[in-house]
Amino acid sequence: MTDQRFPAEVYAERLAGVAAHAERAGVDAVIVGPGPDLEYLTGSRASTFERLTALVIPTVGESWVVVPRLELAALRASAVGELGIETRDWVDGQDAYALALQGVADDATVAVSDSVPALHLIPIADRLRSFPRLATPILRTLRMVKDDAEIDALRRAGAAIDRVHARVPQWLVAGRTERDVAADITAAILEEGHTEAAFVIVGSGPNGADPHHEVSDRVIADGDVVVVDIGGPVAPGYNSDSTRTYCVGEPDASVAERIAILERAQQAAVDAVAPGVTAHQIDAAARDVLAAAGYGDNFIHRTGHGIGLSVHEEPYIVAGSDEPLLQGMAFSVEPGIYFTGEWGARIEDIVVVTADGCEPMNTRPHGLTRV
16 A cells, blocks of 8 residues: 555445445445545545535445545546546536536435535535434444554554653653653654654643643653653555653552553553443443542543544443444543642543553553652
C-alpha cells in the first residue's frame, strides 16, 4: 500500500459492506460526504466547502462520486481511481445535486452520512419524495469493528506514542512551563512517526484537575503531579491516544496512594474487556474500584471512547450503555481522579477486543512516573 492508505481491495470490501448493510436496513442508496466516513471507504481526505463532493453507494449496482472538477485529480489519487469508481465531475453553474441523484429514483429511501452539511443536505432532500435518513446506523458497525489492516495501523500508532512517552521525563523539569514541555512533546510526536500532533495536554499541579486542560504558561514546580495526554494520526490516518501521570520529584505519600488505586481501577477495566461484555460493565469495572476507595465523585467522565480515523468515535465506554463489545472494537480505557485546585491523574491505554479478552496498544508502565 502507499504510505497514506490501504490496498484497493480493502476499500472494495468496505463499499460492499455498506451496500449490504443498507439493503438490510431497507435503504436504496447511501450518500457519504467528506470526512472520516469517506476516508474509511475510499482513503480520500477530500474537504467539503460550498461545492458538493459526495460518494453515492446504491444497494444495487456500482457506486459513483460527484466531485467539482477542480478537485478531480486529488480524488482520483485515492482508491476512487484505483477501483475505477465512476466520477461525475462538475463545474460551477451545473446542478451537482441532480448529478449526484442521477440513477436514484425520487421515491428511493436514501441515507446520508452525518458529515454532509445542511448546505448540501437540503438540496438533496428537495429532490426526493421523503427526507433522507441518517446513515450513521449503517456506517457505525463497519467503522466500530476494525479489520486486520486497521488493527495493525493502531498497533503502529500505539507503539509510536509509547516512544514519545518514554522521552517525556527528560522535558518535565521544574522551572519550565507547560508550554515549553508541550513544544518538545509536539516535536517528538512528529519525530516518532505521526503525521501531526492532534492534541497535547500537559496539566501540572491544579491544572491536572481539569480533564480538558491543554497547556498554559504555568511554571512546573518541584512536587507537581503532571498529566500528559497525547496523540495523533500515523499513516494511513489511524490515531494514537495515551495518557500517563508523572511527578516532578518525590510525591506526597497520599498522592502516590491515590494514583496506585487509580492504576488498579484502570487494570480492572482492561481485565473486564471481552466479547459480549457491555460498555457499561467496562465503565463500572473502573468506577467501582474508585468508589470503593472513596473516590467515586472524583471520577467525572466516561471510561473511554472508540478510536480509529477519528480520535473520538464509537463505541463509547460509558455508564448506561448496553452496547455489547465485539471482537475488533478499539477504544480507550482511561479512568481519572481529579481534586479541584490541587492535582489530577489519568491513565489511558487503547485496547482492541480479541476473541477472549483484549490486546493493549500501549505498553508503557502505568504507575506514577517520578522524574
